[in-house]
Amino acid sequence: MTVASTDHSSAANLSIARRLADGGLIGALAIVVIGAIGYYLFPNNLALLTRMTAIALLVLSLDLVTGYCGVATLGHAALFGAGAYGAGIAAAHFGISEPLTMTLVGALTGSAAGLVSGVVILRAHGLAQLVLSIAVIHLFHEAANKASAWTGGSDGLSGIMPEAVFGLFEFDLWGQTAYIYGLVLLTVVFVALRILVRSPFGMLARGVREDRIRITAMGASVNSVLLRMYVISGAVAGIGGALSAISTQVVGLDSLSFTLSAEALVMLVLGGTGSLYGAMIGTMVFMWFEDTLSAINPFHWLTIIGALLVAVVLFAPKGLYGSTAGFVSRLRRGRG
Amino acid sequence: MSALFEVRNLRKSFGGLVVTNDVSLAMAPGDRVALIGPNGAGKTTFVNLVAGNLRPDSGHVFLGGEDVTRLKAAKRVRRGLIRSFQVTRLFQDMTPEEHVALAILQRERQAGKMFGHYSGKPEVMDEVRKILDRLGLIELSHLKVREIAYGQQRLLEIALAMALRPRMLLLDEPAAGVPQSETTRIEQALNSLPPDLAVLMIDHDMDLVFRFARRVVVLAAGTVIFDGSPKDVTQDQRVREAYLGNYANAGSTA
Ligand SMILES: Nc1ncnc2c1ncn2[C@@H]1O[C@H](COP(=O)(O)OP(=O)(O)OP(=O)(O)O)[C@@H](O)[C@H]1O
Numbered sequence: 376m377t378v379a380s381t382d383h384s385s386a387a388n389l390s391i392a393r394r395l396a397d398g399g400l401i402g403a404l405a406i407v408v409i410g411a412i413g414y415y416l417f418p419n420n421l422a423l424l425t426r427m428t429a430i431a432l433l434v435l436s437l438d439l440v441t442g443y444c445g446v447a448t449l450g451h452a453a454l455f456g457a458g459a460y461g462a463g464i465a466a467a468h469f470g471i472s473e474p475l476t477m478t479l480v481g482a483l484t485g486s487a488a489g490l491v492s493g494v495v496i497l498r499a500h501g502l503a504q505l506v507l508s509i510a511v512i513h514l515f516h517e518a519a520n521k522a523s524a525w526t527g528g529s530d531g532l533s534g535i536m537p538e539a540v541f542g543l544f545e546f547d548l549w550g551q552t553a554y555i556y557g558l559v560l561l562t563v564v565f566v567a568l569r570i571l572v573r574s575p576f577g578m579l580a581r582g583v584r585e586d587r588i589r590i591t592a593m594g595a596s597v598n599s600v601l602l603r604m605y606v607i608s609g610a611v612a613g614i615g616g617a618l619s620a621i622s623t624q625v626v627g628l629d630s631l632s633f634t635l636s637a638e639a640l641v642m643l644v645l646g647g648t649g650s651l652y653g654a655m656i657g658t659m660v661f662m663w664f665e666d667t668l669s670a671i672n673p674f675h676w677l678t679i680i681g682a683l684l685v686a687v688v689l690f691a692p693k694g695l696y697g698s699t700a701g702f703v704s705r706l707r708r709g710r711g
Numbered sequence: 712m713s714a715l716f717e718v719r720n721l722r723k724s725f726g727g728l729v730v731t732n733d734v735s736l737a738m739a740p741g742d743r744v745a746l747i748g749p750n751g752a753g754k755t756t757f758v759n760l761v762a763g764n765l766r767p768d769s770g771h772v773f774l775g776g777e778d779v780t781r782l783k784a785a786k787r788v789r790r791g792l793i794r795s796f797q798v799t800r801l802f803q804d805m806t807p808e809e810h811v812a813l814a815i816l817q818r819e820r821q822a823g824k825m826f827g828h829y830s831g832k833p834e835v836m837d838e839v840r841k842i843l844d845r846l847g848l849i850e851l852s853h854l855k856v857r858e859i860a861y862g863q864q865r866l867l868e869i870a871l872a873m874a875l876r877p878r879m880l881l882l883d884e885p886a887a888g889v890p891q892s893e894t895t896r897i898e899q900a901l902n903s904l905p906p907d908l909a910v911l912m913i914d915h916d917m918d919l920v921f922r923f924a925r926r927v928v929v930l931a932a933g934t935v936i937f938d939g940s941p942k943d944v945t946q947d948q949r950v951r952e953a954y955l956g957n958y959a960n961a962g963s964t965a
C-alpha cells in the first residue's frame with residue numbers, strides 16, 4: 376500500500392517536473408543564468424546586452440511566422456518598429472511614461488502592425504510573398520519618415536523619459552535597470568511562447584508549415600491560423616520594440632528598416648528556425664560577432680558573418696541549435 | 712427525399728482537356744460505392760472537386776441537402792465531408808498520436824486553444840488510443856511519421872479520416888503504394904468503418920473493390936460510363952472497351 380502510494384506520488388512528481396521542463400522552465404533558467412553571467416562579465420556593456428534582448432524578441436517573433444508557420448518574410452522589422460514607435464510616441468506625445476504601460480502599448484501597436492502586414496503578405500505565396508513583405512517594410516518606413524511631426528522623421532523620436540519601474544527602479548545611466556527589465560520581459564515572453572508552441576494551436580501552426588492541404592482536410596482554416604500567429608508575433612516584436620524605446624530613449628527609422636528585417640532573418644537561420652532556442656542563440660551569436668568584429672575591423676565584419684552563414688547553411692542546415700540538437704539526439708539514440 | 716450526398720452535372724476542364732464531364736451521382740447513408748476507371752480517367756479530380764480542393768467550371772455538390780459548391784474545403788470538412796489522399800499527406804515530424812489528437816481537437820473546435828496540451832485531456836487521449844488501437848498503430852504512437860512504414864502511414868490516413876467523424880467519406884486509393892500482401896490491415900480498417908457512414912472509394916484492385924462495394928461507378932475520360940452492381944460491371948460492353956480488357960475478367964476470377 377505504502378509502496379504503491381509512494382510510486383504514484385513520485386510518478387506524479389515526475390510528470391509535474393516534465394511538464395515544467397516542457398513549459399520552458401529550463402529555457403527560462405538558462406536565460407536568467409546567461410543573463411546574470413552577462414551582467415557580471417560585461418558590466419560596461421549592458422547597453423549592448425539590452426539591445427541583444429530586444430532583438431532576440433524580434434527574432435523570436437519572426438520565428439513564430441517563419442520557423443513555425445513557414446511564411447517567408449523580409450519585412451518583419453515593421454512589427455518591431457511599430458512597437459518601438461508606439462511606446463515612444465505614447466511617452467513623448469501623450470505622457471505615458473510608465474514602462475509597463477509603454478510595453479503594453481508597444482505590444483498593441485506591434486499586434487496591429489502584425490495584423491496589417493499579415494493581411495497583405497498572406498495574400499501571396501512564395502516569391503511574391505517575399506516581395507510583398509519587402510514592400511510592406513518600405514511602406515512602413517516611408518510612413519514613419521513622412522509623419523515626422525509624430526515620429527521625428529529621420530532625426531528620430533526623442534523626449535522619451537520612462538518613469539521608474541514600479542516607481543522604485545529608476546532607469547540609470549549604466550543601463551542596469553533597463554537590462555534587468557529586458558531580461559524579465561524576455562523570460563516571461565519565452566515561457567509564454569513555449570506554452571503557445573506546445574498548445575493545440577502550436578500544432579496547427581506546425582501543420583500549416585508542413586502541409587496546408589492536410590490542415591485544410593482536417594477542417595482548419597490556414598489563413599486564420601496564420602493571421603492569428605501574425606498578431607501574436609506582432610505583440611512579441613512590439614514588446615521588443617518597446618524595450619528598445621525604453622532602454623535607449625530614442626526611436627530611429629532604423630528600427631523600421633529593411634536592413635533590420637533581413638538581419639533578423641539571418642540571425643534566425645544562423646540559430647535554427649522552428650525552435651525558440653535557435654532564435655535566441657542566433658541573435659546572441661550574430662550580435663556578439665557584430666560587436667567584437669566590427670570593433671576589430673569595421674569593414675569586414677559582414678564578410679565574416681557572411682562566411683559563417685554560408686558555413687552554417689552548408690554544413691549545419693538546421694542552424695547552430697537545430698543541428699547540435701539533432702546531433703545530440705542521434706548520439707543518444709545510437710547508444711540507447 | 713434528398714440524398715446525404717449528391718453531385719449534379721459537375722464539369723471541369725484543364726485548358727482544353729475535359730477531365731470531369733457532366734458527372735452526377737447521389738449517395739445515401741451506409742452506401743459503399745467504388746469509383747473505378749483507367750489511369751487519368753479523372754477520379755482524383757472528381758474527389759478534389761467534391762472536397763473543395765478544386766473549383767468546378769459548373770455543376771453542384773450537395774451535402775445533407777445543402778449546396779456546398781461555394782464553400783471552402785475546410786468548411787465542407789466541418790460539415791462532415793472528409794477525404795483521404797492518393798499519396799499520403801502527413802506531417803513528417805509529428806507522431807501518429809499527435810496527428811489523431813489534432814484531428815479530434817479540430818473536430819471539437821478546440822484546436823485554436825493557445826495553452827495546454829492534448830495529453831492533459833483524458834477524453835481526447837482515450838479516443839486517440841481507441842482509434843490507433845483499432846488500426847493497429849498503437850505501438851507506433853510516439854514514432855515520427857517519417858520513421859514508420861508506408862503501409863502504416865496509409866493506415867494513419869484512414870485513422871485521421873475516422874477521427875474527423877465523417878458523414879460522407881471519400882477514399883482516394885487507400886491502398887496505393889502498398890504491396891498486395893500487406894493490404895489486409897487496410898481492408899480490415901475499411902470494413903470497420905461505421906455502418907451508417909457513406910463511403911466512396913477509389914481503387915484499382917478489383918478484388919478489393921468487389922468485396923467492399925455494393926455499387927460500382929466507372930469513370931472513363933471524365934464521363935460516367937457505368938453505374939450499377941458489381942456483378943454487372945464486368946459484363947458491360949463500354950467498360951470492357953474503356954479498359955481494353957485490362958480488368959474485364961477480374962470479376963470472374965474473384
Ligand atoms: N491540375 C491539373 N492541371 C492540368 N491537368 C490536370 C491537373 N490535374 C489532373 N490533370 C489531368 O487530368 C486528368 C485526370 O487526372 P486524375 O488525377 O483525376 O486521374 P485519376 O483518374 O485519378 O488517375 P490515377 O488512376 O492515375 O490516379 C489527367 O490527364 C491529368 O493529367
Ligand SMILES: [Mg+2]
Binds near residue numbers: 754756797
Ligand atoms: Mg488518382
